[in-house]
Amino acid sequence: xxxxxxxxxxxxxxxxxxxxxxxxxxxxxxxxxxxxxxxxxxxxxxxxxxxxxxxxxxxxxxxxxxxxxxxxxxxxxxxxxxxxxxxxxxxxxxxxxxxxxxxxxxxxxxxxxxxxxxxxxxxxxxxxxxxxxxxxxxxxxxxxxxxxxxxxxxxxxxxxxxxxxxxxxxxxxxxxxxxxxxxxxxxxxxxxxxxxxxxxxxxxxxxxxxxxxxxxxxxxxxxxxxxxxxxxxxxxxxxxxxxxxxxxxxxxxxxxxxxxxxxxxxxxxxxxxxxxxxxxxxxxxxxxxxxxxxxxxxxxxxxxxxxxxxxxxxxxxxxxxxxxxxxxxxxxxxxx
Numbered sequence: 001x002x003x004x005x006x007x008x009x010x011x012x013x014x015x016x017x018x019x020x021x022x023x024x025x026x027x028x029x030x031x032x033x034x035x036x037x038x039x040x041x042x043x044x045x046x047x048x049x050x051x052x053x054x055x056x057x058x059x060x061x062x063x064x065x066x067x068x069x070x071x072x073x074x075x076x077x078x079x080x081x082x083x084x085x086x087x088x089x090x091x092x093x094x095x096x097x098x099x100x101x102x103x104x105x106x107x108x109x110x111x112x113x114x115x116x117x118x119x120x121x122x123x124x125x126x127x128x129x130x131x132x133x134x135x136x137x138x139x140x141x142x143x144x145x146x147x148x149x150x151x152x153x154x155x156x157x158x159x160x161x162x163x164x165x166x167x168x169x170x171x172x173x174x175x176x177x178x179x180x181x182x183x184x185x186x187x188x189x190x191x192x193x194x195x196x197x198x199x200x201x202x203x204x205x206x207x208x209x210x211x212x213x214x215x216x217x218x219x220x221x222x223x224x225x226x227x228x229x230x231x232x233x234x235x236x237x238x239x240x241x242x243x244x245x246x247x248x249x250x251x252x253x254x255x256x257x258x259x260x261x262x263x264x265x266x267x268x269x270x271x272x273x274x275x276x277x278x279x280x281x282x283x284x285x286x287x288x289x290x291x292x293x294x295x296x297x298x299x300x301x302x303x304x305x306x307x308x309x310x311x312x313x314x315x316x317x318x319x320x321x322x323x324x325x326x327x328x329x330x331x332x333x334x335x336x
Contacts, residue, residue, distance in 0.1 A: 001212075002073035002115065006031040008059055008105055009079030011039035013169035014120065017201040018076060018208065023049055031055055033068050034079065059101030062108065069112035076208060077105050077119045080136070083171055084124070087132035088255040098135035099142060106146045110156045118211050119143045120204075121162040121220075123197060123261040123309075130256025140220065147218030147283050159215035161207050162222050164197025164261055164309065168329045173230070177237045178333070186249040187238065192231025195260045195309040198320070199225050200327055210278055218283025222263045227309035228320045236320040240330065262308040269304050279307070 005022065007015045010032030022030050029051055034040060035058040044054060057064030059079045069075075080098050081087055087094040102119060109117045121140050124133030140160055147158040168174045173189075180187050207223040215221070228236075231248070238246040264272065264279055273280040305311060315323065324330050 001025055001027055003028040004031070004072050005029075005074040005076065006033055006068060006072045007076045007078060008033045008065070009077075010034050011036055011043050012078055013166060013201060014078045014204055015076075016043065018078075018205055019043075019047065019052065021205050021209075023047070023051065027051065029053060031068055031072065033057055033059075033065065059105055060096050062104040065104050066108040066111070069108045069114065072109070072112060073115045074212065075105065075109045075114050075117045077102060077117060079105075080120070080139075082122075082132065084130050084132045084256045085254060087135065088130055091131035091135075094131050094135040095138075098132075099138045102139040103142050106143060106158060109158075110146065110150070113155050115155065116157045116159065116212060116215065117143075118208055118215070119158070119160045120208070121160050123162060123164040123263045125162065126262040126265055126306075129258060132256070144218050144220075144283055148285055148287075150217060151285075152217050154217065157215055157217050159211050159218065160220040161204075161211045162220060162263060163199050163204055163207060164225055164227070164263060165199065166204055167198055167200050167323070168327050169201065173233070174237070174324070174327075175329075177234060178241070181238065181241050181243060181246055186247040187234045188249050188251045189230045189234055190251060190253050190257060191259070192229060192234070192248070192250060193259070194230045194257070195227045195314070196230065196233075197225045197227045197261060197263065197309050197312065198233075198315065198323060199223065200323070207278070214275070214280070216282070218285065220268075220281040220283075222279040222281065222307070224277055224279070224307075224312070225263070226313040226315045226319070226323070227260075228315040232315070232317045232320055235317050236324055239317070240321060240324055240334070260308050260310040262306050263312075264307040266304050266306045269307060 011034045031053045033055045040054045055068040081094045125136040128134040211221045268281045
């Protein structure tokens with residue numbers, strides 16, 4: 001791992017978890033970059049490690065991120081607007097943070113000579129139907145364009161990771177379900193037949209570290225993950241907390257939702273490397289030679305399915321329960 005690293009969105013769920021992971025190693029300095037002064041103050045008191053440096057700033061402000069880059073060797077770009085409904089109602093804000101902000105981060109890293117930049121993306125970027133997914137898909141394109149421009153052998157390597165729902169992250173359904181159970185209110189689900197990938201925060205850390213170690217210029221990494229129906233997740237939660245007869249209420253689909261999510265398209269998987277627990281999707285490094293795009297095309301034909309939450313490993317209620325029990329937040333609530 002590098003001596004000095006920067007985490008954008010460092011006070012978020014991933015940022016806090018990855019910070020703790022880094023501090024278990026021999027890192028000399030971790031810079032937490034975010035715009036939320038209160039969360040930085042809370043994290044400062046919770047962590048109390050002199051190796052952590054806090055930088056107030058916003059990825060939308062190119063100058064503020066540029067100032068934080070001096071001497072950094074590795075960047076983990078997690079800052080984003082992630083809530084689907086809020087991005088649906090304020091799509092321009094999603095563009096400013098997820099697209100233009102990502103461009104600011106990547107360009108600042110290149111100018112500062114950072115060795116590696118890992119940009120965090122989402123399954124919603126594949127076949128996107130909502131503003132959050134569309135903005136994240138454009139973030140991937142911004143990162144790929146920079147990687148294509150840099151080419152192999154450049155001082156900076158730009159790479160991406162793409163994952164599904166991170167369990168017990170801020171704004172996810174698991175803490176919502178827990179709160180509804182504790183308050184005696186019905187668990188609200190959109191459609192019990194919807195499927196979603198399930199990934200503990202620890203697995204997202206593993207994915208990012210894998211990308212940091214194995215990435216070539218412009219690579220995109222996907223971690224193979226199990227999924228479950230929202231209905232089974234709700235049943236598993238009620239069983240865990242001793243209220244198996246707790247009511248579950250279907251409220252219907254929200255803005256910009258899908259029946260299932262896709263982590264990799266069939267077209268991407270044609271050229272992907274299967275690395276066991278991961279797919280590595282290489283950069284399409286073709287230049288602006290329009291004959292290759294419009295006249296020659298590609299002879300490759302997709303012979304596989306998209307990799308999505310309907311056809312991945314499906315966890316039943318017992319499987320979801322076991323995965324939930326592995327989460328430190330759930331263990332803490334259950335008394336260890």
